[in-house]
Amino acid sequence: MAAGPVGSGKGGQTAWVLNLLTDLAFNLLIFFVVCASSAQEEKGRPQQMPSASKEKTTEQKSTNIEVAITRTAVSVNGEDVPIADLKAKLTGMLAGKKNPENVVVVKSAKDTPYSHWIRITGAIEQAGGAITLQLEEEQVIGK
Amino acid sequence: MKFKRRPLEVTAPYVSMADIAFNLVLFFLIMAKTQDDSNRIEWDPARSTGAQPVKNAKVTVTVDKGQVILDQNGKPTMKDGKPERGEPRLYFNGQQVGMRDLTEKVAAALGDKPPTERIVVLKIHNETLASTFEPIMEAVSQAGGEVVHVIEEERPN
Known part of the structure; x- marks a missing residue:
């Protein structure tokens, strides 16, 4: 997570904003990785089976x-x-x-x-x- | 001499709160994903043609490779260069079940759903023998499920 403001003045504020942006980018990355891994679509072949028969006429x-x-x-x-x-x-x-x-x-x-x-x-x-x-x-x- | 104190301005840390909320969303997403135990079941799909995307599937029946048999030292016993495995295990929606309970469980899960929602996804390990997988298909059929075999699409050479 982002650290607090570093130092003071303009330089410190820039570092603070950069930290926040890095956090945001990292979170977005994790979000898309999680979404992508759970969105894998399965493929299968449907099979119509009237019924399994043990005895045939x-x-x-x-x-x-x-x-x-x-x-x-x-x-x-x-x-x-x-x-x-x-x-x-x-x-x-x-x-x-x-x-x-x-x-x-x-x-x-x-x-x-x-x-x-x-x-x-x-x-x-x-x-x-x-x-x-x-x-x-x-x-x-x-x- | 008296100094006037400035009133402190206390504002809610909105940026941090947004971060926390976002992380919570991620946490629940990952938890929901790991709740589905089917990810940890070991099985390899068979290869064939005619695979289509599976939609509306609420019930999954899986047959795994079987547990690796360990020797006295806790090392896998080998057979034909591969780890020897025990009997394949049957899972209903990620939970291990017995063959006898399968029809009942599938029927209960499908309830009175219309035919389009009665899909039962079969994930059967490619080396499973007919003596194991045929009774499973019969059980699903008896419960009124529409069987879909999960396979790996075979590409023509």
Whole structure:
């Protein structure tokens, strides 16, 4: 903070004013630093998920596209697909389909990392699919 | 001989008061910022395309890297050249919570808000496994939240 007046006369007053101005500049600097650091905007990808299903009806099983994700690979309706070709393949399969026919059931292996999962689901959405998660049912071992 | 005393002019130090007021504003700004505990949670976003600015988000669910495991000497144990970490931890608006409470907490926070304000921001560490993040998404979905994945925009090479 600014010190009091130094000395007396004109020189002292100048020093006093300079101190105040330095204070002001420093405070303004801190203000803008605080504002700038809190104004960082987050970016994210919205994902529409109708509902996570633990059980599927026979009808759903026959009509929906099923994408299975493992730790490093992906398959569509049981057929392995290179990740680079996934979007093109799904775009063809989803052509002309509208909600709810465009639902893509996503089944992930337990050890699938999030970074891999988010790429695959991004490709599905870009191809026009609506994602539904199929979760593995909990198993009760030894009653 | 009598000397006449001059009456002292006492004025409020307005400059100093302005300084104090300004510093108080800064103090509360910084306090409000540190109140948001999400800044201290360790996580790295996944990379993908299609990121948009997140607006109107009141609820944040975070999954961190997990706590660094220490040996008997208090040094991190290493695995594949990296510090070994424990199970990832789940946070609801910066507070650590259990998976079982998540649906209830998200539903309570969202209340009867309209769909545009039901955004739930998911900050999931990029190495988190499906066995952890899928139940979280299901819980948010059950609570009626609109999921937004916080990602780092991947730029085409």
